[in-house]
Amino acid sequence: MKTMTRNVAIGLGGLMLASTAQADEDTLYLFNWTEYMDPDIIEAFEEKYDVEVVQNYFNSLPEMFSKLNAGGTSQYDIIVPSNYYIPRLIETGLVQELDHDKLENLDNLMGEFQDPEYDPGNQYSAPYQWGTTGIVYNTETFPDAPKSWSLLFDESTNPEHPFALMGDGQVSMGAACAYLGHGYDCTNMEAWKEAAQLLLDTKERDTFSGFVDGTPALQELARGVTHVGLSYNGDYLYFKDEDPETFETIDFMLPEEGAEMWVDAMMIPSEAPNPDLAHKFIDFILDAEVGAQLSNYNYYASPNEAAKPHLDDVLNEPPVQPSEEDMENLRFTPSLQGDELDTFQQLWSEVKSR
Secondary structure, three states: OOOOOOOOOOOOOHHHHHOOHHHOOOEEEEEEEOOOOOHHHHHHHHHHHOOEEEEEEEOOHHHHHHHHHOOHHHOOOEEOOEHHHHHHHHHOOOEEOOOHHHOHHHHHEOHHHOOOOOOHHHOOOEEEEEEEEEEEEEOOOOOOOOOOOHHHHOOOOOOOOOEEEOOOHHHHHHHHHHHOOOOOOOOOHHHHHHHHHHHHHHHOOOOEEEEOOHHHHHHHHHHOOOOEEEEEHHHHHHHHHHOOOHHHHEEEEOOOOOEEEEEEEEEEEOOOOOHHHHHHHHHHHOOHHHHHHHHHHHOOEOOEHHHHHHOOHHHHOOOOOOOHHHHHHEEOOOOOOHHHHHHHHHHHHHHHHO
């Protein structure tokens, strides 16, 4: 789910690159978030199976979804969507069922990832990484910051310092719903309307700096452009590790009213040119040591129980591993379809445009 734009190298012309996939059985076409894969893992997979991996990148789930709808189901072997898009991909027939007989390492998964609500029984997906979305803030500006969405939505809590919201509509609406007491995963129409109004009111404040996602939100905090924003736990930890001096005064928290827990998963498009090779790749990622290597590279939590002994120590504690108290308040972003999705998109469009 998470765009880790450390040194972004978007796969320009990705569809063109993938168009020859059907003619080459020794090539795996991977469609993933930017900077979300350890190059050494790709090299090891290529050597093990004597194949080539061509990576193409997307920056948002709508971008990925639209490319699949435009013919991408026959141009990619593996896609990596987030949990709330998985039911939508299944419902629209853009992905195929997994053959569990070809996935020996599927049993390596932690129990909570073996029968997820977004894909019961992992019929279509295998988890790749998981993480959380929370508030990042300047601790010098807010030395006694409440563990609450009020840092964004209550002007009396933050009357004068610039702040940003997230451009992902469901995350920002979920945050507003949680703050209002409706729960992060609310889908009630009246709750949505109330949340949309709160976001509109929040936008009107002079200190609102705009909708800023993940990595850019952290970069703005580091430069002092904003003092509060929304980002992902792995992104935060990566930047803190890379530049501890700058990020010494920046912290990450999960509001007690509720926040997002997300899972990114591997799926095979419905017309993937090399589904057998795709299964080999999924099973490779689910290997204990490879799964740990992936998390050690990108600072996100592994869904792989067998990977635990191989993980760096920092990945076994907050913010990568939320506390038990925080886990109780985390929710998946709900998957919306049909009329429900249309209504949400209308509300979010109004929030963005006004």
